[in-house]
Amino acid sequence: MTRSPRALTLAVIGLVGLPLAACAQQNSTSAETGDYPSKPIELVVGYDAGGPTDAGARLVATALEEKLNATITVVNKPGANSQIAYTYMTNAEPDGYTMAATTFPSAIMTVLDESRNASYDRDSFAPVALQVVDPTAVAVAPDSDIKTPEELVNAAKAEPGQLTATTTGVASNEHFALAKLQEETGAEIAPVHFADGASAATTAFLGGNTDLLMANVSDLKPLEESGKIRVVGVMDAERSSFLPDVPTFEEAGYDVEIASSRGFAFPAGTSEEIVDKVSTAIGEVMEDPDFEKQMTQLGLAASYMNAEDYSAYWDETEQLFSDLYPLVQENN
Amino acid sequence: MDTFTALAEGFGAALSPQNLLFALIGCLLGTILGILPGIGSTAGMAILIPLTLAMDPTSAIIMLAAIFYGGAYGGTITSVLLNIPGEGESAITCIDGYQMTLRGRAGVALTTAGVGSFIGGTIATLALVVAAQPLAELGLRIGPPEFFSLVMIGLALLVGLVGRSVLKGLISACLGLLIAMVGIDPVMGLPRFTFGLPHFFDGISYVPVLVGIFGLGEMLATSGAAPRPKAPTLRELLPNRTDVRRSAPAIGRASGIGTVIGLIPGVSSAISSLLAYSTEKKVSRHRDELGQGAIEGVAAPETANNAHSNAAFIPLFTLGIPASPAIAVLMGAFLQNGLTPGPQLFSSEPELVWTIIASLFVGNLLLLLLNVPLVGLWTRILAIPYSVLRAVIFAFIVIGSYAVSNSVIDIYVMVFFGLVGFVFRQVGLPLAPLVLTLILGPFIEGALRESLQISQGSFAIFIDRPLSLVFLLVAVLILAASLFGSGLKRKAGLPTDAEV
Numbered sequence: 001m002t003r004s005p006r007a008l009t010l011a012v013i014g015l016v017g018l019p020l021a022a023c024a025q026q027n028s029t030s031a032e033t034g035d036y037p038s039k040p041i042e043l044v045v046g047y048d049a050g051g052p053t054d055a056g057a058r059l060v061a062t063a064l065e066e067k068l069n070a071t072i073t074v075v076n077k078p079g080a081n082s083q084i085a086y087t088y089m090t091n092a093e094p095d096g097y098t099m100a101a102t103t104f105p106s107a108i109m110t111v112l113d114e115s116r117n118a119s120y121d122r123d124s125f126a127p128v129a130l131q132v133v134d135p136t137a138v139a140v141a142p143d144s145d146i147k148t149p150e151e152l153v154n155a156a157k158a159e160p161g162q163l164t165a166t167t168t169g170v171a172s173n174e175h176f177a178l179a180k181l182q183e184e185t186g187a188e189i190a191p192v193h194f195a196d197g198a199s200a201a202t203t204a205f206l207g208g209n210t211d212l213l214m215a216n217v218s219d220l221k222p223l224e225e226s227g228k229i230r231v232v233g234v235m236d237a238e239r240s241s242f243l244p245d246v247p248t249f250e251e252a253g254y255d256v257e258i259a260s261s262r263g264f265a266f267p268a269g270t271s272e273e274i275v276d277k278v279s280t281a282i283g284e285v286m287e288d289p290d291f292e293k294q295m296t297q298l299g300l301a302a303s304y305m306n307a308e309d310y311s312a313y314w315d316e317t318e319q320l321f322s323d324l325y326p327l328v329q330e331n332n
Numbered sequence: 333m334d335t336f337t338a339l340a341e342g343f344g345a346a347l348s349p350q351n352l353l354f355a356l357i358g359c360l361l362g363t364i365l366g367i368l369p370g371i372g373s374t375a376g377m378a379i380l381i382p383l384t385l386a387m388d389p390t391s392a393i394i395m396l397a398a399i400f401y402g403g404a405y406g407g408t409i410t411s412v413l414l415n416i417p418g419e420g421e422s423a424i425t426c427i428d429g430y431q432m433t434l435r436g437r438a439g440v441a442l443t444t445a446g447v448g449s450f451i452g453g454t455i456a457t458l459a460l461v462v463a464a465q466p467l468a469e470l471g472l473r474i475g476p477p478e479f480f481s482l483v484m485i486g487l488a489l490l491v492g493l494v495g496r497s498v499l500k501g502l503i504s505a506c507l508g509l510l511i512a513m514v515g516i517d518p519v520m521g522l523p524r525f526t527f528g529l530p531h532f533f534d535g536i537s538y539v540p541v542l543v544g545i546f547g548l549g550e551m552l553a554t555s556g557a558a559p560r561p562k563a564p565t566l567r568e569l570l571p572n573r574t575d576v577r578r579s580a581p582a583i584g585r586a587s588g589i590g591t592v593i594g595l596i597p598g599v600s601s602a603i604s605s606l607l608a609y610s611t612e613k614k615v616s617r618h619r620d621e622l623g624q625g626a627i628e629g630v631a632a633p634e635t636a637n638n639a640h641s642n643a644a645f646i647p648l649f650t651l652g653i654p655a656s657p658a659i660a661v662l663m664g665a666f667l668q669n670g671l672t673p674g675p676q677l678f679s680s681e682p683e684l685v686w687t688i689i690a691s692l693f694v695g696n697l698l699l700l701l702l703n704v705p706l707v708g709l710w711t712r713i714l715a716i717p718y719s720v721l722r723a724v725i726f727a728f729i730v731i732g733s734y735a736v737s738n739s740v741i742d743i744y745v746m747v748f749f750g751l752v753g754f755v756f757r758q759v760g761l762p763l764a765p766l767v768l769t770l771i772l773g774p775f776i777e778g779a780l781r782e783s784l785q786i787s788q789g790s791f792a793i794f795i796d797r798p799l800s801l802v803f804l805l806v807a808v809l810i811l812a813a814s815l816f817g818s819g820l821k822r823k824a825g826l827p828t829d830a831e832v
Contacts, residue, residue, distance in 0.1 A: 050378030050661035055668075062382060076375075078737050080516075080533035087530060115522050116530070164786060170521035192785040195518040195778060199653050199660065200598040206651065209475040209786050222652050226674045298667050 036096055036274055037070040043264075044075050044089050044100040046082025052218075053262055056132055056300050057101040060264070063285040068278070081169075082106040083118060090124040094269035099128065099278070102265045107314075108321045109171045126270045127314055129282040130263040130305035132295075134216040135236035136177045137246070138165070139229040141208070149233035149252040152212075156187035165212035166201035167191045171328055174214040177235055177258040179327035180320075184254050205229075216260055217242050218299035235259070242301065261303075261317075263310055279307040339461060342686030345390065346694050351687070354391045355695045358398025359702055365399065366406020369418045369543050369732030373403025374658040381665050389669035390684055394691040396665050398698070400658050401453060401641045404601070405699055408445045408634055409710050413438055414725055416547040416732075420602035421637040423542045423767050424609045428622060428629025430550070435625055436562045438714060439569030442707040444627055445634035446700055448583045452639030453696040455587040456594060460646050461689060465675075467643075468650035471595030476786060477793045479596065480779035481803035486603070486772055488810040489610035493764045504756070505765035511536055512773025519781050531741045538602075538770055540733040540746040545763060547729045548746065549753015551722060563714040569707055571627070579631035582612055586632040590639025597647050597655040602771045604640035605633035610768065614810070623764070642692060648673050649685065 043061050047053045054076065061072040077085040085100055086107060092098035102125065110118045140146050146155055156163050167174035170193055178189050192210050194201040198219050205213035206228060213220070213229060221242045223229045231246045235258045239248055249256040264282065266275060285291055286304045295302045305313060345351065365376040377396050384392035407418030412429035425445070432441040459467055474482065490505055514525045515535035526532040571579070586608035593604040612632045613622050622629045644655040652674030654660035666673045677685050713721070733746035756763060787793035795801050 048378075048657060049375045050381075050657065050664060054378065055381075055664055058382065075738060077739065078534075080530040083530040083533065084737075084739070113521065116533070117528055118530075161788075164788075170516075170519065190785070190788065192782055193519055194782060195516075196598050199655070202653055203472065203597040203647075203651075204475050204782070204786075206653075207472040207475040209477075222672045222674055225672070226652060226676050228651070294668070297670055298664065 036277065037068055039097060040071040040073055041068075041096070042073050042075055042092075042098050044077055044085045044098065046077060046079070046085030046101065046103070046106070048078045049076050052298070052300065053101055053103055055298055056262055056295070057264075059291070059294060059298070059300075060131060060282060060285065063288070063291055064278075064281055067281045067285055080116075081110060083110045083116060086110065086125075087119050089265070090120040090267050092267050094126070094267040094271075096266060096270050096274035096278070099264055099266055102127070102263050104259075104261045104314075104317055105171065105173050105176060105321055107265075108318050111318075112322055112325050113171060122314065122318055124268050125265040125314070126268050126275055126307075127310040128264040128266055128275055128307055129279045130261060130303060130310045130313060131282070131286070132262040132300045133259050133303040134218050134261065134301050135234050135240060135257075135259040136173050136214060137217050137220055137231050137234040137240075137243070138177075139205075139213040139215070139220055139224070139231045140211070142227060142230050144211075144230065146232055147230070149247065149249045149254060152232050153181075153185045153187045153252075153254070156189050157185075160188040161190050163189045163212060164192050164210040165189050165214050166205055166210050167193050167214060168197050168201055169193050169195045171325075173216075173258055173260040175328055176321060176324050177214060177256065179324045180235075180256050180258055181249075181254070183324065183327060184256050218301060221299065240301070242299075261313075262300075263305070275307050335461060338682060338686045339690060341683065342688075342690035343694075345683065345687040346394070346690035350388075351391055351394050351691060352694070352698075354387075354395040355398045355691055355698055356702070358395040359402040359695060359699045362399035362402020362404075363406040363409075363699075363703065366403035366408075366418050367410055368735065369407075369410065369416055369539060369547075369729060373399050373406075374661055376403070377658065377661045377665070381661070381668060384665060385668060389671065390687050392669065393662070393665055393684075393688055394695070396662055397645075397688065397692065398695045400662060401449075401638060401692075401695060402699060403658075404638050404641050405446065405449050405634075405703060408449075408630075409442065411546075412441045412445070412630065413710065413713055414547065414721075414728075415550045416725065416729055417539070417542045418732075420538055420542065420600065420771060421605045421640075422633070423538075423546070423602065423771075424605055424633045424764065425630055426546045427764060428624070428626050430546075431623075431625030432627070432630065433714070436564050436568060437625065438711045439564040439707050440571045440575055440627065441630045442710060443569060443704055444571055444575065444579050444631050446703045446707070448579065448586070448631045448635035449638035450696050450700040451583050452587045452590050452635035452637075453642045453699075454693060456591045456639040456642035457645075457689065457692045457696070459591050459643065460649070460692075464646050464650050467595055468646055470592075471597065471647055472651070473799060474596050475797075476779045476782035477797050477800045478803065479599070480776065480783055481794055481800040481807065483603075483772055483776050483779065484807040485803055485810065486607050486610060486768065487776070488807040488814075489607070489614055490765055490768055491811060491814040493610060493613055493762070493768060497760075500759075500761050501765050504761045504763065505769045507752075508766035508769030509773050511541060512770050512777075515774075518778055519785070529741065531737075531739060535774060536745060537736050537742065539736050540742040541749045541770065542767065543729050543733055544746040544749030544751075545753035545756070545766070547725065548750025549757060551725065552750060552754040553757040563711050566708065569711070575627050578618060579627050582608075582616060582628040582631040583635045585611055585615070586635035587639045590636035591643045593636075594640035594643025594655070595646055597651075597653045599775070600656065600771070601637040601640035601644075603775065604636040606768050606771060608632040608636035609764075614814075623762075638696075642696070645689075645692065649677065649689075650675055 045054050045057050065072050089100035111121050146152050217240045234248050235256045362373050365373050407422035410416040410418045411422040411425040415430040417423035429441050516533045589608045590604040612628045616628045647653045647655045654663045733742045
């Protein structure tokens with residue numbers, strides 16, 4: 001194969017030029033950190049417009065626009081339990097202009113489930129801040145004999161696999177919660193998966209189709225208020241401010257802590273200055289009492305963590321879910 | 333305070349100039365959002381909610397609710413005029429609606445759809461006023477096993493849709509079911525037929541499929557000799573006496589179907605319109621004309637989907653359960669204004685609740701008053717030379733497919749199914765069975781597998797539950813009647829159900 005001298009020269013210039021160009025780019029990025037953000041930020045949400053994740057993200061986006069003096073565009077890329085949005089975000093340039101709303105268990109489950117072939121893993125995310133932690137809770141019909149977490153565990157143990165509970169799908173937080181409860185107490189409860197989500201699960205429960213309703217505390221609160229359900233226990237370390245009278249599983253001596261949570265992340269490799277700047281800004285926004293009131297009205301339990309704490313929480317939750325994952329698969 | 337005094341006071345508030353104005357804005361916005369395929373009223377409402385925070389809560393909710401049912405009507409316009417289903421719920425309207433347009437009867441189709449929507453919406457809202465609580469209980473009694481058996485009735489009605497050739501009908505129906513099987517298995521959690529693309533994990537969204545099969549498929553099939561739909565004259569806009577006589581029973585039946593199906597949380601209004609259409613195909617006096625531009629084919633699905641949209645408020649007000657994604661967004665608006673939807677709302681905020689219910693009546697009327705005069709304007713679209721219109725339609729369906737989930741893959745899906753639609757037309761395969769199974773498929777699978785998890789694997793659950801047993805028996809009867817009936821017809825040398 002012969003090469004013309006001209007092509008060779010071009011190739012050499014190219015080879016020399018590449019690192020130079022890269023340097024130039026690097027310089028410009030670090031120079032830009034000071035006046036970040038200088039162009040619109042894209043916030044990718046992996047669910048449809050109007051859902052709770054979207055509502056929370058839009059609330060933060062609006063407040064953050066003012067705080068950072070920037071334009072933030074919320075882009076919905078719904079589907080595949082956010083895997084599409086995470087794939088998109090983790091492949092984006094780590095320049096601080098593409099951010100995603102990250103939720104648990106989706107950000108962890110899509111990685112754990114090998115059949116999903118996720119192109120990202122834990123290390124592809126640079127966590128920014130945690131916004132919402134919504135613990136999982138168990139409810140029964142108001143006339144049920146089950147009144148406390150202990151009675152629930154005893155009832156399930158008396159007839160293993162006979163009590164049925166709703167979940168919002170395979171490997172959802174409710175499904176992990178059942179696995180954790182079984183691991184911790186030996187109580188075996190049969191899951192009924194409602195892949196269409198919480199409202200289909202609630203309807204089926206209210207119609208008497210399942211024994212237990214499992215859902216996030218925020219979803220259960222209005223139903224408890226109207227007397228249609230009785231919440232037996234909350235799977236958290238402390239009682240929920242939404243349901244202060246309901247005991248936790250911890251109080252009964254069962255170490256079961258499962259929640260769905262929502263936060264924000266940049267692609268890995270985003271400069272620390274940018275992550276800190278946005279993380280701090282979200283923290284300041286969330287301290288505003290008006291903002292907190294808006295979140296509470298939407299049923300979002302505000303729970304801020306900065307970038308460092310959110311990273312640690314992410315690692316911890318990933319460990320918990322990957323330990324439970326074999327049980328979740330076995331449950332099917 | 334009794335219901336009717338409360339409602340009368342509600343009307344007083346809903347008819348205030350400010351609330352009327354917001355209802356009008358909402359209807360207009362909803363219609364426009366409904367026209368664009370892919371951009372539904374749900375997304376429109378979600379994006380507008382922050383703007384409504386500055387408004388009076390009653391007006392805000394009235395406007396958002398008006399967007400919601402305005403969207404149901406907007407989808408009709410493109411289905412009828414351009415053969416593009418703006419939303420899944422208008423897909424089946426394309427079949428007869430577009431045939432009417434080709435015959436210069438676009439105006440009649442749109443006017444009938446408008447009137448049908450108004451009647452369906454009003455009947456469903458009346459049901460909300462008169463019997464919200466018992467109806468909500470009825471909705472709750474339809475659990476997964478009952479719903480499965482109910483959908484079996486829908487599948488049995490399919491026999492009426494397969495057309496002259498049972499084989500061709502079944503090919504179309506099976507293809508629809510196959511497309512519906514794409515996605516993550518709801519119980520095992522494993523991806524099926526996804527080509528490893530996360531985009532297909534939730535299944536293939538049906539809007540690009542339908543837009544391709546109807547819109548692009550039709551364009552390709554007629555590329556040799558373009559159809560010349562003629563814009564109707566002013567006199568041709570209004571239905572004549574025969575039209576009224578024929579659509580009245582269809583509208584009546586469809587109002588009932590839409591109201592009942594709308595009570596079941598989580599069921600899409602596309603199912604109501606499909607069941608209403610299939611019912612007409614079975615019971616209408618002119619069932620042989622369905623598929624060739626019969627007025628019943630427009631009146632029934634359009635009435636049913638609007639009745640469904642309005643009936644979906646019943647579970648929201650009585651149980652606090654959002655019955656559809658659009659209602660869930662509306663519930664978000666309630667919450668953001670500090671109101672928790674549910675039965676306690678009637679005692680804590682009676683004025684607000686009754687004003688909103690009254691505004692549903694007012695909004696439905698506004699939608700009628702707004703859209704019937706505009707029918708003349710919409711049909712002017714047909715006066716655009718088809719060579720120009722074709723390019724516009726193509727751009728329109730590409731953008732619409734992209735907008736479903738901001739993804740280019742949906743454009744490829746649309747183009748692929750455009751080719752499928754072209755082949756269907758070339759070999760004479762009917763489209764209706766595919767639409768039916770494509771939309772019902774995921775619901776059948778979900779309900780079947782949820783039921784089996786509830787019964788711990790026993791199929792007896794479908795006959796142990798009385799309501800489920802009744803539905804199953806009805807399905808068997810329909811099936812038996814169709815098979816027996818068509819056998820008799822064939823013996824007598826008469827044509828069986830006409831091709832769709």
